[in-house]
Amino acid sequence: QSVLTQPPSVSGAPGQRVIIACTGSSSNIGAGYDVHWYQQLPGTAPKLLIYGDVNRPSGVPDRFSGSKSGTSASLAITGLQAEDEADYYCQSYDSGLSAYVFGSGTKVTVL
């Protein structure tokens, strides 16, 4: 069971906006630790999508955005495209576990 909880799946039509929530607790997101997001396309290694809650690495389209409030964080994908079909994971640090933690993962389907 993951320390960070994500919905198993979300879906949307091309061009729509989808949001993936990542729910933590007072020992990780709520403690102020940064949240990072990764995209994993089928059969490939994960790729950093958002770091430090809201920042995009070079080359990541601005259709992807991150936010954080309290013990939760969110990843928004606007203008959904077929190539966005992938698994998405949030990640933070947990002081109670003294460990890095990943969310349970969300599969995004483009209808």
Added chain:
Amino acid sequence: QVHLVESGGGVVQPGRSLRLSCAASGFNFGTFGMHWVRQAPGKGLEWVAVIWYDGINKDYARSVKGRFIISRDNSKNTLYLQMNSLRAEDTGVYYCARDKEQALDFWGQGTLVTVSS
């Protein structure tokens, strides 16, 4: 450009050992922390271990603490994971990744470890 290449995976019997390597290039290896992350077949990502740039400070997931050892050789730009007392639940793809302010900014392609009799 940053390049990470894992090796050393394979099929191993329960209770045996295996050592993974991760060859790094394209950046100053000795100034970055490094992680191992694994993914069981059809499952999500699980953080395994981290080692700080100097090789002194290390942290482990509870599931591997006491069985796995992370290490590095900065003179060879290589990260290692010594896996002992392997169990079936250790099966999966093992990725090495570079740390940047607690985010994992670059990942290798992974190496598959299968623990089976």
